[in-house]
Amino acid sequence: MLRGATQADDRQADQQTQSGSGGGFLARALPFGIAFAVGFLLGRRSDGGALSKLKSLASSEGEAGESNEAGDETAADSATEQPSSMGSVTGEEEREAETETEAEPIEEIDDEVAAVTSPTKRGMPMFGLGTYKMDDDACVESVRTAIEMGYRHIDTAEGYDNEDAVGDAIAESDVDREDLFVATKISPENLDYDHVLMNAEESLDRLGLDYVDMLYVHWPTGEYEATDTLDAFAELRREGAIRKIGVSNFTVELLEEAVEVAEEPIFANQVEMHPLLQQTELQQFCAQDEVDVELVAYSPIARGDVDDVDELREIAEKHDATPAQVGLAWLREKGVTAIPKASSRDHLRENWLSLAVELDDEDVERIDAIEDEERIVDPASAPWNA
Ligand SMILES: NC(=O)c1ccc[n+]([C@@H]2O[C@H](COP(=O)([O-])OP(=O)(O)OC[C@H]3O[C@@H](n4cnc5c(N)ncnc54)[C@H](OP(=O)(O)O)[C@@H]3O)[C@@H](O)[C@H]2O)c1
Secondary structure, X not given: OOOOOOOHHHHOOOOOOOOOOOOOHXXXXXXXXXXXXXXXXXOOOOOOOHHHHHHHHHXXXXXXXXXXXXXXXXXXXXXXXOOOOOOOOOOOHHHHHOOOOOXXXXXXXXXXXXOOOOEEEXXXXXXXXXXXXXXXXXXXXXXXXXXXHOOOEEEOOHXXXXXXXXXXXXXXXXXXXHHOEEEEEEOHHHOOHHHHHHHHHHHHHHHOOOOEEEEEEOOOXXXXXXXXHHHHHHHHHXXXXXXXXXXXXXXXXXXXXXXXXXXXXXXXXXXXXXOOEOOHHHHHHHHOOOOOOEEEEEOOOXXXXXXXXXXXXXXXXXXXXXXXXXXXXXXXXXXXXXXXXXXXXXXXXXXXXXXXXXXXXXXXXXXXXXXXXOOOOOOOOOHHHO
């Protein structure tokens, strides 16, 4: 039986967002910002706890710690969003090469963009920016532009090699830290207790932040062991270095185990989700009261493939929108948070304006009924392939 960890602190400042189909979720949502008020009364984490102890462990481990973090193998794995433990690559490189484009600086925020805000759910903005395959100056520019447009949720990972750039963009922005939701992830090879603590600290240093809003287990592979790994995440949460615990790429079975053993609540599971991969089983499981885990959709526009789905094209025409916007609006109707990656200004804007697209019941039912399936991120060693 599931333990059902308490999440009252997450709930107190938030709206409830169990969205039904076509229910105009956006209209019911609170503007982003209000939900953070309570959580941020907490101070910066103490320096005397496990993090400090692990800092000395890190320096005594020296090169071992460094090579564990940034070896070639890790870089190669993260370049394909795959668990580091696997050797096989699934032919995604071509697709991913296409994602490297440069952002142009935004000149001005137009009225349409300014009129839109992201709803929040239990303290998490339901719309965010993915940053996989963004690096250096282009990353700084895209994140800065996104924040200027109104994006408040930024998703990165130690494996993306861009936490510095994300941190620079945050530092350059005019938005207060407490109004941003920053999430990062620990790579599979660093998921033993000690390295979780050390690597979280290193991520904070690179980001230039005192805390992250959510820290994810990137993949339940490599050194992941439910109790050991999640105990370290719980310790980080108690110390104030992270606000929420996330997992990623967890199946129902792995999530059930995690919820059961975790000393602190599991807030979210980040998985691939879009109209061509609807994750119905996970949605149903996460919605149970004793589970109560948010879904965060990665690759939410299937890296552009939603453009080719007839149903989405037709619904888009009806709403004077684009298929990508319709796919993102459908996720919102499901109560799922979406983190599309976009580096070009046009894509950033188009995706942001999906927040203004209101689907009706018929649209949602039509998308629910799509039978074609496509999984973009599908490494051989992923848990669903085991
Ligand atoms: N936890 C995990 O294991 C995991 C796995 C994969 C992804 N993620 C996270 O999820 C984020 C998003 O996923 P993703 O990057 O895989 O895929 P995605 O967001 O579905 O697609 C990104 C690609 O689509 C393009 N694009 C953006 N907006 C578009 C639009 N409106 N119309 C057409 N094309 C558009 C982007 O181009 P431009 O860049 O040129 O604008 C980019 O090439 C990642 O960046 C990462 O933060 C996590």
